[in-house]
Amino acid sequence: MTSDSDSNSDPATLADRVQDGDLRIHELEEHADYDTAAEARRLLVERETDADLEAVGDYTFDAEQADPNIENMIGAAQVPMGVVGPVPIDGSAADGEHYLPLATTEGALLASVNRGLSVIRSSGGADARVTKNGMTRAPVFRVDGVAEAAEVVEWVNDNVAALREAAESTTSHGELIDVEPYVVGDSVYLRFAYDTKDAMGMNMATIATGEACEVVESETPADLVALSGNLCSDKKPAAVNAVEGRGRSVTADVVIPGELVEERLHTTADAIVEANTRKNLTGSAKAGSLGFNAHAANVVAAAFLATGQDEAQVVEGANAITTMDTRDSDGDGPADLYASVSLASLEVGTVGGGTKLPTQAEALDVLGLRGGGDPPGSNADALAEIIAVGALAGELSLLAALSSRHLASAHEDLGR
Amino acid sequence: MTSDSDSNSDPATLADRVQDGDLRIHELEEHADYDTAAEARRLLVERETDADLEAVGDYTFDAEQADPNIENMIGAAQVPMGVVGPVPIDGSAADGEHYLPLATTEGALLASVNRGLSVIRSSGGADARVTKNGMTRAPVFRVDGVAEAAEVVEWVNDNVAALREAAESTTSHGELIDVEPYVVGDSVYLRFAYDTKDAMGMNMATIATGEACEVVESETPADLVALSGNLCSDKKPAAVNAVEGRGRSVTADVVIPGELVEERLHTTADAIVEANTRKNLTGSAKAGSLGFNAHAANVVAAAFLATGQDEAQVVEGANAITTMDTRDSDGDGPADLYASVSLASLEVGTVGGGTKLPTQAEALDVLGLRGGGDPPGSNADALAEIIAVGALAGELSLLAALSSRHLASAHEDLGR
Amino acid sequence: MTSDSDSNSDPATLADRVQDGDLRIHELEEHADYDTAAEARRLLVERETDADLEAVGDYTFDAEQADPNIENMIGAAQVPMGVVGPVPIDGSAADGEHYLPLATTEGALLASVNRGLSVIRSSGGADARVTKNGMTRAPVFRVDGVAEAAEVVEWVNDNVAALREAAESTTSHGELIDVEPYVVGDSVYLRFAYDTKDAMGMNMATIATGEACEVVESETPADLVALSGNLCSDKKPAAVNAVEGRGRSVTADVVIPGELVEERLHTTADAIVEANTRKNLTGSAKAGSLGFNAHAANVVAAAFLATGQDEAQVVEGANAITTMDTRDSDGDGPADLYASVSLASLEVGTVGGGTKLPTQAEALDVLGLRGGGDPPGSNADALAEIIAVGALAGELSLLAALSSRHLASAHEDLGR
């Protein structure tokens, strides 16, 4: 994993040259192959700190392969990966049995999700649907005042076709779905939403919107201030995403027979419903939250890490609502449990970003979802649906644990 | 990295046994060493899917070492890691020059942060302070109604000492700071806040609170429904965290001389302030957001991944407000720029969780912050301050890019 | 204002009969004219409490006239009303000079608004625009699960015309603008938005939506649970309204010459901008707020009360963002001030509700906006624009007061 072309580009010499001020730390790739540059950088950091970067340097991909993903590379972070499942899913895009790879450092997470998936499997599998889809980018423009803002809004509403043409000229796959204007004083925000198919689509949406902005600027008095005006809203906890969605809005649900709730989860549908209502609904309400769930972000983060998604978009992935309800069982048995989780803004892709890196691509292969789908968008839809089922399993398992512990202590009380 | 003790525990045989229903997938560690179990699991997954898990299996740590962090392990996700800096920091805990390791798949992120750090460095470094500290856990109790709820609240307010004694009996380091009661109908939530020193502290807080709950249950009519009632609030976008903080509340700031803004960022303080106000303040306001920043979560996520933090807590890490303001320069030059980022709920630790894994521990060594600090808590404080400076650099760089692009096009306009 | 038809229906006898259990308190209007019934009710309440209801009974309208507005009437609350203005407004619907009647018990409010309006007047008046319009009602339906939810959503998206026909069959004026579906587990919410012209439109929207719901129920498997599912969202502080608007989204703005800021507001544009940024933007950001203003609700509440609007909708009226910015003055003078307020969800009407009551109708006459406008909707638009200008005046005045006080003390500091 090292390289040495000539005397000036061995790692130690390169590190010397940076320390001498002869080279800058980000210029190393100009003087050596990528792996050597990374080694030189490790050497440099080791000299200037107390660190030994042996493990960081023991990575499995070619440094050059990671060039689109990182600068100033020194190696890799290695995060344990496991699998949960398999579980049958009846989705709009995902179908059949799936293992879900998860990478995390949070002990007990996979065990918990697996317990939930096991019960879902015994219940015949989960349903899942992508109910909305649109990657957004919302530039902010400066206008003279609200009189001008109203003109710009009117122009935009009348010229969506022209904006679509400009936007779609930059992409072979993406389609502009909608442009929604918002006015605040002398600022106009235009929220562009795109179908970006199997790409998560942030870059595609940004480039396409940039082109559309040029049309807005040339045809109206509006001046672009920032290509992102935070009504997108990317990597921030924002109601606009929780309400209107961003990326995929996806729901997974299942009905667990009452007997299974008792035998496998050691609790009752009623007890789970109570825990969900007091914790996930009322507790989150009192907390001023946009996340009405137990720990959906755990599954989202671990699946994102395993499959090469953008880890910072776990933020929007946490905009999820978990519902639990009792259902009458067919016979005389205990009540069945209806359980669902609805993720409003799950931003996933199976092409681009980190999905090409070796470990991430292999994880997508486990799911059978590496690369573009047929039809386009179906792989990303399927990934969203499978993650939703994983999140559902995590919710079920944690709520069952909480309520069974409660039941246990209730039983002790009775036994006194 | 493989192992073969006897004929029954070679990977292929183990995989056979799982496929035959003789073993369950999570039981493999009972029949072989951890690395062999992982290999058997890879084999199994490879057989049942189209995946080849060579890269996933090429990890650098001992599988057994990751046992506290993962179940059903198959290997590791490898995420490119780089470094940015160094940058001088004047913090309450962090001091001197620091390189910051970041792991991400988002191209251009490190370049952007590094550009910001370089300008901060030329400006003499950044200040940083942890202004609040407390890891929280908020159980929810069932009471008969509000009359009983009021009694429980009164009892809690009168008996914080007893709750402290119980809570602190479970931990050698943690200290109970406060217990805040909230009433909603027949539910009572008690938000316990702890100083968990150098640990992120979620587990410590949970165990300590569990013990305190037993006191509440034995001394009052309240019945515990769930040890977490979502007023904590863990891994959900919640106002309670954005307002009151969770983990560390930390701010970093810097004053950039006007000349540097022009020469290095190719823009002006005024232009950056405008972009920040229209995008990060007004745009986020209109979005119903708890995050008034450009992309703080990017830096938080990348630093968390590099240093073994809980990736799902990026959610709370995004509760950040960026402010930008002009300041009169001393002489006749252009206005200086005051820039700050305040992260309300940054949950970090330098012990426990994923911090012990080899690549993550090495990254903490780069920072000089592996393990417990002296005094206790100072390492986690320092980590929070350094991440805040990284986030500040990212904000500066992105806003400068947005406003310089704007200035550029404004200049073109003038040139027409 | 009293009446006595026969011996059984004089107030005292009626009160006796209620006390004897012979009549119920809400049945009095069946046994006497409306004013006598109110008098009997006052008598009854006076007997059973220590109250003397002389002032409450001294109202100026016919009790029968208030029948659509109240039950169990005993009289009226009288709230002091004043006027502010006149101020020239350049709106899309409001034009020319307007006095604005305000009813309140908050001393100094009218003086403050009037000061602001006076400065706006000296600056040539304010611009105002309704930038969006739509009264919403969002029923919630139960479905079997997300698979069925997805079918319902698809059906709705394909059948907006049928829903429009049903909805509009119930109203001569209202027009269905849009239906937006939202899925959470086994609940489907459909947010219907209507142009309700000069009516505030809540009732119109409810009735029309009720009719449309019957179509949904007959054509899809969805079962209506509640005609309002809180995604409307009426009389609750909700991001959906702050982001997407409800009723009118309206902005008013003005540029105040720097000299006027100094002479009349005794401060500078810079000082006002600072106060606005630290208080209304950053302070509200930290508070987890949907209201980024100083006291817009004061003007909204007082104008609502004077003109017969629904006082509980002050809640949505507070979803307002105030922006303040400096603008270069033409000459060498001090910087000008750009000031705006954008109310996202101002729900107003000039027909229906309380607008017919005598004092309220007279207040609408002061504005020249009683009854339906020509074209329909223009009176309600104009009312929204005028209230927005009033709110702008209140923001200006309060921020100027805050910053001039600050300047004053700053000057003292310099004088020391």
Place this chain on the structure above:
Amino acid sequence: MTSDSDSNSDPATLADRVQDGDLRIHELEEHADYDTAAEARRLLVERETDADLEAVGDYTFDAEQADPNIENMIGAAQVPMGVVGPVPIDGSAADGEHYLPLATTEGALLASVNRGLSVIRSSGGADARVTKNGMTRAPVFRVDGVAEAAEVVEWVNDNVAALREAAESTTSHGELIDVEPYVVGDSVYLRFAYDTKDAMGMNMATIATGEACEVVESETPADLVALSGNLCSDKKPAAVNAVEGRGRSVTADVVIPGELVEERLHTTADAIVEANTRKNLTGSAKAGSLGFNAHAANVVAAAFLATGQDEAQVVEGANAITTMDTRDSDGDGPADLYASVSLASLEVGTVGGGTKLPTQAEALDVLGLRGGGDPPGSNADALAEIIAVGALAGELSLLAALSSRHLASAHEDLGR
């Protein structure tokens, strides 16, 4: 209600003088008694508009009496007032049977609340408790940067006693409960909370905080920018109030026997719980709301208007959570219904503000709560508890209506 002292101060002459520019409209009280001034102002407005202000001029109080509440008075808005109840309340401050006066223009509101109260009465009355109390004011200070901010926060935490002394020196009743600091960049917010006894307390809190701010400014480097920095947060929809409370946090609840639910509300506990969960909990969750209720603001607004509260504070009054749950009945009958409403930030007073005006004072007499309580604060507590019970009744009634309509149509379905 008119007056004429000399030839220069009859209404017509005064109106002439304003039109001639000889007098300004707000100076009329300097040249005539208050009622004459109001008459002159009406005359002026009538001349300049098409309005006839006869009803507005027919008010029942002395204009001078309203001087603390209004400027530029022209008369009064008259809003129909009715009563609901009586209902037995078991509160911490309110006790026994109470009629509740409500002023509104929303038809059916009182009928709905009364239906709810009637069922509560048949269930033995409602419990109510004020669970938290504190009127807040949060000034914002400018500091040099976060290093200085941290010093200021430390000083504040160490000097609460000095701040209390300064604050309480301005008030005979108010008590400083707590000061909570928040840091955002170079802004420091201090949230002062006071027990203001029977006053709503905004003015008291503002004056006391102003005095405390002088201590902060003299002892620390912090400079006051605005006495209100929006973390208070007054008349804005803000999570800080919904989570931490402002004014009174008050809950009312009741258990309705299953038979009563069926006979009087024509529905079942299960159906009401379903409507509450899908609408008030899940629907509001999806709406990004701080209000998890059906229409609590209606009752708050109407009670505020009747009793002289600040109408703009209906905004905070809407921060309410309604819970509904089934409870096992004692015998074999249908399940009982537990119903509660928790208002986080109900700002009420029985002294000051609009409470002294005649109709409002009479309304307080109906409640037996005019003026200061014994002990101080008990009247405002009682008012909060009674309003909470009114809101509970409104919630019960509306949810019952929704669910019985649903049941009705369900029965129809079965009958087909």
